[in-house]
Amino acid sequence: MDQTYSITRHVCPRNCYSTCSILGYTKNGHLQKVTGDHKHGYTKGLLCAKGYNYINNVYHPDRLKYPMRQYPRGSGQWQRISWTEAIDIIAGKIIELNHRYESNLSLALNKYSGNMGILHHAMEGFFNGLGKTSRAVGNPCWSPGMDAVYYDYGEHQTSDMQDILHSETIILWGINPVWTSIHSLNYIYEALRRGAKVITIDPVYTETAKKSDTYIQIKPGSDGALATAIAKYILEHDLFDREFIDQYTVGWEELRDYIDQLSMEEALNQCGQTIEAIQFLAERLAKHRPVYIWMGFGMQRHRNGGQNIRAINALAAMTGNIGRQGSGAQFGQRATWKFTYHILNPFPDDKRNKAGVRPLDINDFANDLQKQQDPPVKFLWITCRNLLTQSANVEELKKALQTLELIVTVEHFMTETTQYSDLVLPATTQFEEWDIVASYWHHWISINQPAIEPYYESKSELEIARLLSKKLNEYKDHFSAFPTDMEDEQFIEQEFTDEFYQALHIKDWRELLNGPRRVDVQKTAWGTMEFKTPSGKIELFSKQALDNQLSPFGMGLMENGSNPLFPYILLLNHEPFRINSQFQNLTSFKKISREPCIYLHPLLAKEKGIQRYSMMKVVSEKGEITIRANFSTDLNQQTLVIFPNHPLVNKLISFTAADMGKVMTSGKGNALNDLHVNITKLC
Amino acid sequence: MTKLTVIHMDQGDRLLLYQLFWHYYRGDLMKLTTIDWANLAELLRTMTVLCESEFGNQAITKFDEVSEETLESFVFDYNRLFVGPNRLHASPYESTYSNFEGTIMQQETIKVRNFYHYEGLQVADEGQYPDDHIQYELEFICYLLNQNEKGPDLKLFLENHFFKWVDKHCERIEEHSQNQLTLAFAYLLKEFLQLEKIIIEGGEPNVN
Numbered sequence A: 001m002d003q004t005y006s007i008t009r010h011v012c013p014r015n016c017y018s019t020c021s022i023l024g025y026t027k028n029g030h031l032q033k034v035t036g037d038h039k040h041g042y043t044k045g046l047l048c049a050k051g052y053n054y055i056n057n058v059y060h061p062d063r064l065k066y067p068m069r070q071y072p073r074g075s076g077q078w079q080r081i082s083w084t085e086a087i088d089i090i091a092g093k094i095i096e097l098n099h100r101y102e103s104n105l106s107l108a109l110n111k112y113s114g115n116m117g118i119l120h121h122a123m124e125g126f127f128n129g130l131g132k133t134s135r136a137v138g139n140p141c142w143s144p145g146m147d148a149v150y151y152d153y154g155e156h157q158t159s160d161m162q163d164i165l166h167s168e169t170i171i172l173w174g175i176n177p178v179w180t181s182i183h184s185l186n187y188i189y190e191a192l193r194r195g196a197k198v199i200t201i202d203p204v205y206t207e208t209a210k211k212s213d214t215y216i217q218i219k220p221g222s223d224g225a226l227a228t229a230i231a232k233y234i235l236e237h238d239l240f241d242r243e244f245i246d247q248y249t250v251g252w253e254e255l256r257d258y259i260d261q262l263s264m265e266e267a268l269n270q271c272g273q274t275i276e277a278i279q280f281l282a283e284r285l286a287k288h289r290p291v292y293i294w295m296g297f298g299m300q301r302h303r304n305g306g307q308n309i310r311a312i313n314a315l316a317a318m319t320g321n322i323g324r325q326g327s328g329a330q331f332g333q334r335a336t337w338k339f340t341y342h343i344l345n346p347f348p349d350d351k352r353n354k355a356g357v358r359p360l361d362i363n364d365f366a367n368d369l370q371k372q373q374d375p376p377v378k379f380l381w382i383t384c385r386n387l388l389t390q391s392a393n394v395e396e397l398k399k400a401l402q403t404l405e406l407i408v409t410v411e412h413f414m415t416e417t418t419q420y421s422d423l424v425l426p427a428t429t430q431f432e433e434w435d436i437v438a439s440y441w442h443h444w445i446s447i448n449q450p451a452i453e454p455y456y457e458s459k460s461e462l463e464i465a466r467l468l469s470k471k472l473n474e475y476k477d478h479f480s481a482f483p484t485d486m487e488d489e490q491f492i493e494q495e496f497t498d499e500f501y502q503a504l505h506i507k508d509w510r511e512l513l514n515g516p517r518r519v520d521v522q523k524t525a526w527g528t529m530e531f532k533t534p535s536g537k538i539e540l541f542s543k544q545a546l547d548n549q550l551s552p553f554g555m556g557l558m559e560n561g562s563n564p565l566f567p568y569i570l571l572l573n574h575e576p577f578r579i580n581s582q583f584q585n586l587t588s589f590k591k592i593s594r595e596p597c598i599y600l601h602p603l604l605a606k607e608k609g610i611q612r613y614s615m616m617k618v619v620s621e622k623g624e625i626t627i628r629a630n631f632s633t634d635l636n637q638q639t640l641v642i643f644p645n646h647p648l649v650n651k652l653i654s655f656t657a658a659d660m661g662k663v664m665t666s667g668k669g670n671a672l673n674d675l676h677v678n679i680t681k682l683c
Numbered sequence B: 001m002t003k004l005t006v007i008h009m010d011q012g013d014r015l016l017l018y019q020l021f022w023h024y025y026r027g028d029l030m031k032l033t034t035i036d037w038a039n040l041a042e043l044l045r046t047m048t049v050l051c052e053s054e055f056g057n058q059a060i061t062k063f064d065e066v067s068e069e070t071l072e073s074f075v076f077d078y079n080r081l082f083v084g085p086n087r088l089h090a091s092p093y094e095s096t097y098s099n100f101e102g103t104i105m106q107q108e109t110i111k112v113r114n115f116y117h118y119e120g121l122q123v124a125d126e127g128q129y130p131d132d133h134i135q136y137e138l139e140f141i142c143y144l145l146n147q148n149e150k151g152p153d154l155k156l157f158l159e160n161h162f163f164k165w166v167d168k169h170c171e172r173i174e175e176h177s178q179n180q181l182t183l184a185f186a187y188l189l190k191e192f193l194q195l196e197k198i199i200i201e202g203g204e205p206n207v208n
């Protein structure tokens, strides 16, 4: 027996700011422990509680072990089948539908961010390789903000977190890193030690707010109104940075005239602040620079979500807090994702069978599934997501799924979605497969190599795509263009270019096995003051936005969206131990939060006669749920919070289009945090 | 308390039963017909000590009475209990019963693996399938039982591993089974375990 550990490199591929590099310690084919990777310049050898628990995830007794078939769908009668049978069933259906409709449009893929590895694009590549197919497009998470950043700066950059050490003021605007981004805390604390002041702006008095120097409790969704009030104050008190504005922005005069007409009183009313709070923030922005603003994702999940981000961007610009060390309005970045994405593009050689996508809006999937009837979707492949716990209009979705003939889900565990599937295919984890992962926040790229054999009969998505492609081509030459003979490593290799290698200061991707590498991008976002907007400057007035029927300005007040029937706002906030429905089933986490509950202020509860821990009713325009009440004085009396890790909350949600998202993600975001509800005690 | 003369099963019967369970947990018996099950019942009836025990007898009767309907739902119930894809109602892994988190492939599994290694054995595709799945433990027991000189090792393995959790496993089957065959196997295994404990530990049988 070998007594030594072999150490392998992995990446946590979850939709999370940190994208941690992980070291796996394996002895005799058994993964014994995981630690962070000290060579990772951002996470510096640390993981979060979820990451340290990966052993329990990998070796969870409930992990899917074999391909299973459920017949009839939803019956709970599961039969174990072999991979050969599974691939035969799937390929058979694809071919049958191809004959029936003389195209592959009845095949649909719904994939999201459950695994953000590059090789996890294999199924998209496989679908692309079939010619024109149907596809869930859009993004439930960050699309309004992505468009906003694009309109203002032309591309997406963030600063290295070390940059924050030069800040005098740090504004954590709608972000709760203590829960959702713990690796950033070391940097924030160090900045504090060096004298920076931390201000948290959030509708919830979060754990982060509790650790900050100042907390501003804002009304949900009124971030743009707050920014506008500050901007107005800055204008009125001549606190803006004239030089910066002249040199690096366009549209200042127009914006200025526009803000002039807006009412300060209305702005204050909308965001629920006093003029003293506005003065404080304005002076911090203008007199205590550099100011580093970190914008969270929640504020852009509103009808005016993109505008909220644009307003903060404009505020940073008018105070000269962009592109200078220690400053910036940080959201998320794509600058380090320099992959070729060849895995996505194995387009069919057959010219008659042109690649293409018939889009189904990921945020309005239930309706789009039913709308598209020529031909109807009959086959759905679900991967990297738990469709039924993370979708709007969930009852309609269930109905729409009933019209499908084959639903295949690739998963690690049984979920609400697999219960609605015909076939469930067991997937490997990041400890059993190759991959490569970049971050949307920091600038490090990490490799993922296999440490252990695939658990039972699980297979990587890439392997599944290859098997399926091979089977289809046995039926008809060139039916599928997805490569069947390329090894995993070759797929990785083709994602790199010489330019990318240069940016990573390596000559071969295998050097990543020695440790993650930083992509050589600017340490301070827009440090060179080059902007990829049409004007080459920060666009305070965006003609592109105007052309897309949006306000050209980043600032503005909200339209009245209140509804007297549903006077409260329900926020869907993240919790520290789960990422939506992921990490649900870890025994120790289950002990921490046993059952779904809703948080409300005790005074609101008193007004409504709701007892703590009693069951209460929550009603939205869409539907109603019964859920356990829990109290929190961290909220105001008009706001409630649920952690969206269970399917219950979906009953309340429909698709409410946010203002932006179409440009960057092909679909508008869902205004998930514009969830207006009413509450009653359960009689 | 009634004083019973304990009739031990002979080595051949013991081996046969361990093998039967081994095949059962490997999933080899899913396609048997009603006649096959009746034949099995007949074979088990030759083992007096089993027939005379409460649960042994019930199990044998159930095998005898297997209907087509029972066979139809057998595979689903078997999967529900031991295979998945849903949460297993009667996990077939030792570590589920011994690990704090219920996580498999932990120290508990490794101890079982070490035992196999000590005997010069290894699960095929080690690392892919947890070593403490009941089918491997049963196969290992059959291997030891087949060789007289391995008696002490067998005793050690049974006492430190198999006996420690299989009772609980049977309880969970009894609690969750929705099929006469899975229930029959739980009864048979439970009874057999009692008899084995008597042989190995020299204890008294459970008599009320």
Ligand code: SF4
Pocket (backbone or CB within 6 Å): A012, A013, A014, A016, A017, A018, A019, A020, A047, A048, A049, A050, A051, A052, A182
């Ligand atoms: S969930 Fe986030 S912080 Fe935790 S290990 Fe994964 S990437 Fe790191």
